[in-house]
Amino acid sequence: MDLVRQFELQAKACDKLGSPLYGSLLRDIARDIGERGPCAAVLDGYENIRFESALPLRLLAGVHALVLSGAADDLAPFYPSSGAALRLRDPGDAWVAFRQVVIDRPEWIRDWLTRPPQTNEVGRAVPLMAGLLAAVDANPLPIRLLELGASGGLNLRADHFRWDSGDIGWGPEDSPVIIDDAWRGPVPQWLVGAVRRHPRVTVVERRGCDPTPLDPLSPRDSFALRAYVWPDHFARAARLEGALRLAEKIPADIVVTGARDFLADIQLMPGTLTLVWHSVMSQYVNEDEWQAVTAELERLAAASRPDAGFACVAFEPQNNSDDRNGFRLTVRLGGAEPVVLARAMPHGVPAFAYPKDSEA
Numbered sequence: 001m002d003l004v005r006q007f008e009l010q011a012k013a014c015d016k017l018g019s020p021l022y023g024s025l026l027r028d029i030a031r032d033i034g035e036r037g038p039c040a041a042v043l044d045g046y047e048n049i050r051f052e053s054a055l056p057l058r059l060l061a062g063v064h065a066l067v068l069s070g071a072a073d074d075l076a077p078f079y080p081s082s083g084a085a086l087r088l089r090d091p092g093d094a095w096v097a098f099r100q101v102v103i104d105r106p107e108w109i110r111d112w113l114t115r116p117p118q119t120n121e122v123g124r125a126v127p128l129m130a131g132l133l134a135a136v137d138a139n140p141l142p143i144r145l146l147e148l149g150a151s152g153g154l155n156l157r158a159d160h161f162r163w164d165s166g167d168i169g170w171g172p173e174d175s176p177v178i179i180d181d182a183w184r185g186p187v188p189q190w191l192v193g194a195v196r197r198h199p200r201v202t203v204v205e206r207r208g209c210d211p212t213p214l215d216p217l218s219p220r221d222s223f224a225l226r227a228y229v230w231p232d233h234f235a236r237a238a239r240l241e242g243a244l245r246l247a248e249k250i251p252a253d254i255v256v257t258g259a260r261d262f263l264a265d266i267q268l269m270p271g272t273l274t275l276v277w278h279s280v281m282s283q284y285v286n287e288d289e290w291q292a293v294t295a296e297l298e299r300l301a302a303a304s305r306p307d308a309g310f311a312c313v314a315f316e317p318q319n320n321s322d323d324r325n326g327f328r329l330t331v332r333l334g335g336a337e338p339v340v341l342a343r344a345m346p347h348g349v350p351a352f353a354y355p356k357d358s359e360a
Contacts, residue, residue, distance in 0.1 A: 001051050003043060004030045010056035017346065019230045021078065024091040025098055026056055038102045042109050052283035054117045057228070062112030063101055065227035072101050081231035116284050118214050119228045120151035122239040123348030124279040124315055125158035126182045127329040129170065130342060130351065131313030132159075132201065132275060133194040138333050139309040141273040142202040146266065148259040148293070149281030150208025152216040152225055154243040156252040159203050161243070165350075170195050176242030180235075184350035188342060204272060206252035209262035213254040216247040236347060260289055263296035268308040274300065277313040280327065280346065297332075304334035315344065326352065 001009075011026035032039040042059070049055050066072040067079045076082035078094035102109060136143065147156055162171035165183035214221035222244055229236050255262055259278075268274050276297065282290060297312055304310035312332040326343030329351070344351035 003040075003047060003055070004034050006051050007033065007056050009051065010054075013346075014230070019232050021080075021091045021094065021232045022060060022230055025060070025094060028092075028095040028098070029056070029059070032099065038099060038106075042102055042106045043113070046113065055113065057117045057119075058113045058115060059109060060230075061115075061117065061224075061227045062109040063098060064231055065112065065224070066101060066105060066108065067231070068223065068227055071105070072097070075101055079231040080234070081226075081229070081237060116212065117228055118151040118212075118224065120154045120214070120216075120225055120240075120243075121236070121279070121347050122154055122161070122177060122243045123179060123236060124344075125155050125161050125177075126163050126179055126348050127315045127327075127342055127344045127351050128155060128277050128279055128313055128348075129158050129161070129163070130191050131277065131311075131315070131329055131331045133170070133191060133198055134331050134341060135273065135275055135309075135311035135313065135333060136198050136201055137190075137194040139273050139306065139311070140198070141271065141307075141309055142204045144205040144269065144272050144274045145203050145207070146205075146262075146274065146276045147208035148262065148276065148278035149284065150210050150213065150252075150254050152214040152221065152247070153206070153208050153252040153254045154216060154225075154240075154247060155277075155279070156206040156208055157243065157246045157250045159201055160246050160250060168192060168195060170199070176245045177239050178242070179239060179349060182349050182351060184352040186353065188353040190341070206250070207255065208252065209255045209257050209259060211256065211258050213256060215254075216244050258289060259285065260292040260296060263293060263300070266296075266300065268300060268303050268305075268310055270308045273309040273311060275311045275313060276300070277315075279315040279348075280317065282314075282316050301332065301335045310334055312338070314338070315348070317346075326354070328354075 007026050007030035011023045015023035029039045067076050067082050075097040161177040162175040163179040163182040165187055168187050216222055300310045314330045317327045326345050328340050329342040330338040330340050332338040342351050343354040
């Protein structure tokens with residue numbers, strides 16, 4: 001897929017997900033690439049990159065980082081995240097200032113292009129925790145929580161987040177992470193039952209892996225996490241800030257390695273449920289690596305038994321399928337086949353029951 005098409009598709013996604021600023025800028029970038037303007041120059045060498053590598057989001061994050069650092073004063077008034085005195089403006093007017101930033105800071109932006117997006121999306125805790133509650137409902141043991149592609153590991157603290165949806169919610173009511181309107185339509189009955197039976201869960205281990213993790217306790221890395229959040233998404237930014245505060249209190253261990261090598265060292269432990277989860281990360285893993293990851297998950301599934309359980313919770317887009325209705329939450333319990341329990345929008349909320357018989 002050529003670069004113009006990649007940026008056009010990402011523009012449509014940003015429009016759909018409620019970011020008119022990014023939708024407008026991405027269309028301008030696509031046009032600039034076609035005209036061989038400064039955006040084409042800064043993207044030189046990336047013509048063959050896969051769409052799944054999220055190149056448009058890498059470029060946008062690099063520019064957002066400049067805005068947040070105070071190094072893009074003319075663009076800041078268009079970015080609600082900047083703290084500048086914002087006036088009512090047409091997002092389309094941001095293009096002139098954005099284009100000048102690309103002209104002025106190409107090396108900075110090209111450095112950000114080398115980084116896979118590390119959104120560490122806190123809203124994805126809603127489908128992930130739904131999957132975890134389904135697994136605990138089936139095998140109520142203390143949990144070893146292991147995350148593949150953990151980034152800063154913020155969602156390894158997801159049991160300390162609070163989500164609400166109408167008359168039902170889960171998690172500490174005084175949590176600094178509050179996720180409102182977590183479900184669209186009725187919460188599926190399997191989850192309602194699991195919430196009632198498990199108002200709390202016991203997590204005895206929090207560990208993840210990432211080839212290039214971010215440290216949420218580092219000012220530099222927490223700044224990067226903020227840059228990946230879209231500047232007109234206030235709820236996402238607020239969830240991130242709450243999760244960063246929790247990270248200061250609740251330790252989690254992130255190993256600098258790929259998913260295959262991480263899983264190769266994992267063995268099931270008596271008296272615990274080893275739960276591996278991942279969200280919107282498989283697209284960044286090459287095919288050979290993912291086949292090896294799948295083999296390791298199969299090994300763990302085959303070893304599962306009632307007193308040393310295994311579960312895999314995944315929230316991922318589906319290759320070669322229509323994801324307009326949300327990404328799939330799948331849960332695998334022990335050696336059973338994965339089951340689709342729900343869907344959710346790419347940032348995790350809102351989630352909704354899928355398929356219909358999952359409510360039965």
